[in-house]
Amino acid sequence: MKNEKLDQLYRSVIMDHYKTPRNKGVLDEGNVTIDMNNPTCGDVIHLTLQVEDDIVKDAKFEGEGCSISMASASMMTQLVKGKNTEDALHAAHAFSDMMLGKDVDDTVDFGDIEALTGVAKFPARIKCATLPWKAMEKGIAHDSE
Amino acid sequence: MLNPDIRNDFPILDQEVNGFPLVYLDSAATSQKPRQVIEVLEHYYNYDNANVHRGVHTLGNRATEDYEGARETVRKFLNASSDKEIIFTRGTTTALNLVADSYGRANISEGDEIIITYMEHHSNIIPWQQLAKATGAVLKYINLEEDGTVSLEKVSDAMTDRTKIVSIMYVSNVLGTVNPIKEITEIAHAHDAIMVVDAAQAAPHIALDVQDLDCDFLAFSGHKLCGPTGIGALYGKKALLEAMEPTEFGGEMIDFVGLYDSTWKELPWKFEGGTPIIAGAIGMAAAIDYIQAIGLDAIEQHEHELVAYAMEQMKSVEGLEIYGPRDAGKRAGIITFNLEGVHPHDLATVLDMNGIAVRAGHHCCQPLMKWLDVSATARASFYLYNTKEDADRLVEGLRMAKEYFQ
Ligand SMILES: Cc1ncc(COP(=O)(O)O)c(C=O)c1O
Numbered sequence: 001m002k003n004e005k006l007d008q009l010y011r012s013v014i015m016d017h018y019k020t021p022r023n024k025g026v027l028d029e030g031n032v033t034i035d036m037n038n039p040t041c042g043d044v045i046h047l048t049l050q051v052e053d054d055i056v057k058d059a060k061f062e063g064e065g066c067s068i069s070m071a072s073a074s075m076m077t078q079l080v081k082g083k084n085t086e087d088a089l090h091a092a093h094a095f096s097d098m099m100l101g102k103d104v105d106d107t108v109d110f111g112d113i114e115a116l117t118g119v120a121k122f123p124a125r126i127k128c129a130t131l132p133w134k135a136m137e138k139g140i141a142h143d144s145e
Numbered sequence: 146m147l148n149p150d151i152r153n154d155f156p157i158l159d160q161e162v163n164g165f166p167l168v169y170l171d172s173a174a175t176s177q178k179p180r181q182v183i184e185v186l187e188h189y190y191n192y193d194n195a196n197v198h199r200g201v202h203t204l205g206n207r208a209t210e211d212y213e214g215a216r217e218t219v220r221k222f223l224n225a226s227s228d229k230e231i232i233f234t235r236g237t238t239t240a241l242n243l244v245a246d247s248y249g250r251a252n253i254s255e256g257d258e259i260i261i262t263y264m265e266h267h268s269n270i271i272p273w274q275q276l277a278k279a280t281g282a283v284l285k286y287i288n289l290e291e292d293g294t295v296s297l298e299k300v301s302d303a304m305t306d307r308t309k310i311v312s313i314m315y316v317s318n319v320l321g322t323v324n325p326i327k328e329i330t331e332i333a334h335a336h337d338a339i340m341v342v343d344a345a346q347a348a349p350h351i352a353l354d355v356q357d358l359d360c361d362f363l364a365f366s367g368h369k370l371c372g373p374t375g376i377g378a379l380y381g382k383k384a385l386l387e388a389m390e391p392t393e394f395g396g397e398m399i400d401f402v403g404l405y406d407s408t409w410k411e412l413p414w415k416f417e418g419g420t421p422i423i424a425g426a427i428g429m430a431a432a433i434d435y436i437q438a439i440g441l442d443a444i445e446q447h448e449h450e451l452v453a454y455a456m457e458q459m460k461s462v463e464g465l466e467i468y469g470p471r472d473a474g475k476r477a478g479i480i481t482f483n484l485e486g487v488h489p490h491d492l493a494t495v496l497d498m499n500g501i502a503v504r505a506g507h508h509c510c511q512p513l514m515k516w517l518d519v520s521a522t523a524r525a526s527f528y529l530y531n532t533k534e535d536a537d538r539l540v541e542g543l544r545m546a547k548e549y550f551q
Contacts, residue, residue, distance in 0.1 A: 010491075
């Protein structure tokens with residue numbers, strides 16, 4: 001059975017990140033932890049970041065959620081590692097725009113993450129994709145206060 | 146099974162969604178509306194629309210007659226002894242809040258107990274949490290049996306001299322379980338506690354008789370039984386309602402208004418402040434007429450057969466877990482499940498792309514999800530317009546989801 005729309009949503013990159021998530025776990029040296037949930041569906045994410053000198057040195061996540069939210073968390077942690085906090089926040093904004101189907105700021109190199117653009121066509125699933133990014137944003141914004 | 150021609154009463158079902166004929170399996174969230182209800186609403190707005198209990202003109206009289214006629218329809222539907230016992234509300238949630246805010250605040254004090262179960266909908270948890278917090282009362286949960294049912298023993302064991310309110314759903318919106326409300330009411334009354342029934346999922350499917358149940362309050366929503374959204378009703382025993390204070394104050398609910406003090410209208414109007422939900426009440430009455438013409442017993446039978454059939458077919462899908470009673474005879478038209486390796490949201494998206502509408506998530510039952518030890522589930526809920534073909538399409542969709550996520 002084939003369904004084109006579903007193929008767009010569940011690209012192989014996404015399924016790969018869902019089935020073998022990168023950066024799964026909790027950072028021992030983490031100095032920023034964020035718990036976030038999506039109250040309408042019950043998805044949860046527990047994100048730990050190690051932020052030093054305005055650089056995100058490491059990132060790990062644990063969570064409970066659908067393929068889109070978990071793959072997005074896996075990809076987000078990949079992207080954010082090694083970035084300075086300003087660039088990380090910038091990427092979060094750009095990602096949010098991408099989900100809303102807006103023109104994406106091409107200064108951010110999303111790489112594989114572009115596979116998530118298909119989500120924009122599934123309005124009910126946008127929140128799944130943005131949850132980990134919102135968590136990251138909140139953690140970094142809080143840390144820099 | 147009901148005559149499949151019933152589907153023709155529901156214009157919405159005659160459409161394609163994502164390229165497939167629509168299979169609507171989300172009636173527990175809200176049911177679809179038959180032409181007969183839509184036409185009554187249209188007629189009201191086209192010919193009779195006016196405010197009620199105010200105008201002396203003809204339209205005002207018609208609207209008032211229709212609105213109060215709707216109350217009589219609800220009274221008969223519940224077999225209440227008086228239409229003073231029927232209060233129109235926005236739905237089940239508002240009705241339960243009314244009981245907690247009015248009866249609760251006046252009759253509950255520190256150390257008193259309120260008893261609910263683990264399977265309750267948030268609408269039948271949070272008003273009691275708030276009441277407990279405001280008064281210092283204790284909120285107690287009855288644990289469930291392994292198959293997701295409530296045992297009378299556990300209800301009895303939970304009761305003490307301080308128990309004042311027992312509030313339990315008639316039919317679970319997740320497990321489909323039908324609870325023994327009449328027996329639970331007896332136990333509550335033996336301890337001088339009042340019995341509140343959340344009948345949101347029962348009213349669309351089971352013939353209700355508040356005198357036979359002997360419950361003190363009962364709440365339901367119009368939109369789940371083929372009526373419009375934004376309307377529901379609270380039944381309350383007259384003596385209790387008479388002793389209660391309104392929770393909303395303003396126009397329509399008053400008798401005499403002085404500068405610093407006022408008096409209230411008699412029942413039921415003292416609880417219906419402001420312009421009421423006139424078209425909603427008339428539409429809900431039309432919906433009640435509609436389902437009663439088909440027959441609640443016939444509807445219940447239809448759902449039993451559908452659920453039994455669907456559960457049997459679903460057995461053939463490997464890795465599918467169904468929650469709640471195994472015995473289809475013990476449930477209303479609701480099947481909640483999870484498919485191994487596929488998150489319920491992904492499942493719902495795959496089904497949606499095949500034109501099949503199901504619910505995924507926690508169904509406003511977070512404590513129950515905890516009890517089931519899952520973060521979310523998928524739910525297919527059947528109603529009078531569903532057919533065995535719908536169940537077949539669901540099973541086909543489940544197979545497709547499995548393939549995708551293998
Ligand atoms: C068992 C139960 N109680 C209460 C409610 C709340 O009903 P409403 O949203 O119409 O107030 C629902 C609706 O989902 C329900 O299923």
